[in-house]
Amino acid sequence: MDNLRLFLKGMAMGAANVIPGVSGGTVAFITGIYERLIQALKNIDLQAMKLLLGFKFQDFAAKVDFRFLAILFLGVFVSILSLAKALEIAFDKYETLTLSFFFGLIIASVISVSRQISKVSISVIITFIIGTAIAVAIAFLPPAQPNESFLYLILCGVVAVCSMILPGLSGSYILLLMGNYLLVLKAISALELKIIVPIAIGCVVGLVALSRVLAYFFTRFKNETIAILSGFVFGSLLIIWPWKITITETFSGKEKAVGYIWNLPQMDSSFLLSLFLITTGFFIVFWMERKSNVEDN
Numbered sequence: 001m002d003n004l005r006l007f008l009k010g011m012a013m014g015a016a017n018v019i020p021g022v023s024g025g026t027v028a029f030i031t032g033i034y035e036r037l038i039q040a041l042k043n044i045d046l047q048a049m050k051l052l053l054g055f056k057f058q059d060f061a062a063k064v065d066f067r068f069l070a071i072l073f074l075g076v077f078v079s080i081l082s083l084a085k086a087l088e089i090a091f092d093k094y095e096t097l098t099l100s101f102f103f104g105l106i107i108a109s110v111i112s113v114s115r116q117i118s119k120v121s122i123s124v125i126i127t128f129i130i131g132t133a134i135a136v137a138i139a140f141l142p143p144a145q146p147n148e149s150f151l152y153l154i155l156c157g158v159v160a161v162c163s164m165i166l167p168g169l170s171g172s173y174i175l176l177l178m179g180n181y182l183l184v185l186k187a188i189s190a191l192e193l194k195i196i197v198p199i200a201i202g203c204v205v206g207l208v209a210l211s212r213v214l215a216y217f218f219t220r221f222k223n224e225t226i227a228i229l230s231g232f233v234f235g236s237l238l239i240i241w242p243w244k245i246t247i248t249e250t251f252s253g254k255e256k257a258v259g260y261i262w263n264l265p266q267m268d269s270s271f272l273l274s275l276f277l278i279t280t281g282f283f284i285v286f287w288m289e290r291k292s293n294v295e296d297n
Contacts, residue, residue, distance in 0.1 A: 003071055009033055010075020024076065025165045026233055030109035030285070034229075035218055037072070038165075040065035041211035099242035100274035104281025110234045112285055117223045124227040131231020139238045139260065144179035150198050156180050157202020162210045166232055238262075242274055 009031045013024035028034040043064045051060040061067065090098045117124060147153075160175050175181040187195035217225040245261040265271045 006033070006068065006071045007075040007078075010072040011079035012075075013072070014076035014079025026106070026109075026236065029229055029233065030106070030113055033072070036065070036068065038211050038214045038218065040069050041165075041207060042215040044208070044211075096242045096270070097274060097277055099240055100277040101281045103237065103240050103242055104278035104283075105285055106233060106237055106240060107278075108282040108285035110230050113226065113233070114230050116226050119223055121223070124223050127224045127228040128231040128234075131228035132235040133231075135232045135235025136238050138174070138177070139235075141177050144177065146179045146183050148183065148195070153180070153195060153198035154202040154205070156184070157199040157204075158206035158209075159202075160199075161203040161206040165207070165210055165214075166229070 009027070012031065013027040015027075025034070028037050048060055048063050051057075051063060156175060156178050159178065175184060183195060184199060186192070187199075214225070239260065241260075241262055243263045243265045245263065247260065265274065
């Protein structure tokens with residue numbers, strides 16, 4: 001049962017990639033596996049590589065929590081191949097209704113995760129506000145111009161992978177803001193190593209560095225860390241807001257959001273259905289949380 005639940009959480013992380021403004025990190029955070037994921041990634045270091053290259057597979061698996069990572073990422077992979085496509089269709093045909101459901105999920109998730117804060121203090125409040133402000137500011141940033149500089153491409157890789165890990169921040173959206181989304185997309189398609197290599201270097205550096213930074217802060221400043229991550233997720237509600245017009249540009253035949261025009265909902269039958277879906281999403285989170293607590297006890 002535990003393996004199945006972990007697999008389903010991985011599927012949810014994979015599906016999150018097609019939700020505007022939501023990252024796999026958001027799903028990991030709201031489903032309670034975020035801290036374990038960060039710790040597992042942090043343990044992939046030189047010592048772990050020596051164990052792997054020395055064929056000490058059992059020791060390697062124990063050090064990096066391999067079973068956890070394998071089941072989780074299997075769910076991510078399966079989701080990207082299957083469930084994510086269904087969600088993509090739902091966004092194309094019923095964008096407002098689909099966003100309404102996820103809006104309710106995320107509101108409840110912020111409340112649920114915030115309960116992990118053991119003591120509310122001035123520092124916790126300030127870090128929550130900072131996290132929210134960063135996520136909101138990102139929604140208003142205009143895209144930059146493309147830049148093929150080696151160091152800038154490394155920076156793009158670092159920032160992109162960090163935003164994939166950090167809840168509330170979309171990696172592809174960050175690449176778009178940095179001006180290199182189309183450049184990276186074409187490079188992957190054409191296997192242009194001069195672009196892919198520095199991006200990959202940045203991704204590895206970002207993954208290793210951020211997992212260690214987050215593990216450090218979780219150990220020493222857990223309440224503040226949860227607060228700023230909750231702020232990231234809360235701020236991302238601006239992008240999830242169901243009643244908006246998405247400004248898009250076409251990249252290699254695919255439309256990508258480059259900005260938004262926010263509106264207030266019209267009081268009609270469609271709004272009532274959206275409200276119902278928001279409420280449904282909201283209560284599903286608390287039902288899952290209660291069910292999880294019962295099973296753990």
